[in-house]
Amino acid sequence: MTARYVESSRLPTAWGEFEMHGFEDAEGNKEHVVLTMGDVGNGEPVLARVHSECLTGDALFSMRCDCGMQLHAAMKAISEEGRGAIFYLRQEGRGIGLLNKIKAYKLQDAGADTVEANEQLGFGPDMRDYSLLKPMLEHLKIKSVRLMTNNPRKVAALEEQGVDVVERIALQTASNPHNEKYLSTKAGKLGHMFEAQG
Ligand SMILES: Nc1nc2c(ncn2[C@@H]2O[C@H](COP(=O)(O)OP(=O)(O)OP(=O)(O)O)[C@@H](O)[C@H]2O)c(=O)[nH]1
Numbered sequence: 001m002t003a004r005y006v007e008s009s010r011l012p013t014a015w016g017e018f019e020m021h022g023f024e025d026a027e028g029n030k031e032h033v034v035l036t037m038g039d040v041g042n043g044e045p046v047l048a049r050v051h052s053e054c055l056t057g058d059a060l061f062s063m064r065c066d067c068g069m070q071l072h073a074a075m076k077a078i079s080e081e082g083r084g085a086i087f088y089l090r091q092e093g094r095g096i097g098l099l100n101k102i103k104a105y106k107l108q109d110a111g112a113d114t115v116e117a118n119e120q121l122g123f124g125p126d127m128r129d130y131s132l133l134k135p136m137l138e139h140l141k142i143k144s145v146r147l148m149t150n151n152p153r154k155v156a157a158l159e160e161q162g163v164d165v166v167e168r169i170a171l172q173t174a175s176n177p178h179n180e181k182y183l184s185t186k187a188g189k190l191g192h193m194f195e196a197q198g
Pocket residue numbers: 050051052053054055065067070091092093094095096101104105114118148149150151154171186192
C-alpha cells in the first residue's frame with residue numbers, strides 16, 4: 001500500500017497546536033493524517049504513536065477498548081515534550097472496517113473473544129497493513145522513533161519500513177469491566193505487552 005501527500009495545516013487541540021498532514025491512499029480509498037509537533041525531521045528520534053482508527057473509542061467515548069485513552073495519552077505526552085508525531089491510520093477495526101467491527105462486537109456479546117469474533121466473520125485476527133507508513137515517514141524525514149505502543153507487531157512493522165525503533169514506551173490505560181476481556185485477549189492471543197497492574 002502507498003499513500004500520497006496532499007496538504008498540511010495547523011490543528012489547535014486540547015493538548016496544544018499540532019501540524020496536520022493529509023495523505024491519500026488510492027488503493028484502500030482512505031484518507032489518513034499525521035499530526036506532528038516541533039521539528040520532527042531534524043534526525044533526533046521522534047516520540048511517535050501509530051494509531052489505528054477506532055471511531056467508537058476515539059470519538060464516541062466507548063469503554064469497550066482503550067483506544068481513545070491511548071490517543072489522548074499520546075497527544076499529552078507529545079505536547080509535554082513539545083515534539084512528536086501521531087500517525088492516525090484509517091484501519092478501523094484492525095482493518096475489517098466499522099460495520100464488521102459492529103458484527104464482531106455482537107459476536108463478542110454472545111461470548112466470543114476479539115480474535116474468535118474476527119475468525120467467525122472470515123477475517124484474520126489482525127488485518128492491518130503498515131506499509132503505507134513508509135511514504136509518510138519519508139515525507140516527514142523521520143528515520144528513528146521512540147514508539148508509544150504495547151504491540152510488538154507495530155515495532156516490527158516500523159523496522160520493516162527501515163525506521164529505527166530506539167525505544168518502546170508502554171501506553172497503558174486503566175481497565176474497566178467492559179474492556180477487561182478485550183485487554184486480556186490482546187495480552188494472551190495477540191502478544192501485547194502489558195505490565196501487571198496493582
Ligand atoms: N476487529 C476488531 N477490532 C477492534 C476491536 N476492538 C478494537 N478494535 C480495533 O483495534 C484497533 C486498535 O488496535 P489494538 O489491537 O487495540 O491496539 P494496537 O493499536 O495494536 O496496540 P497499541 O499500540 O498498544 O494500542 C482499532 O482499529 C480498533 O478499531 C474488536 O473487538 N474487534
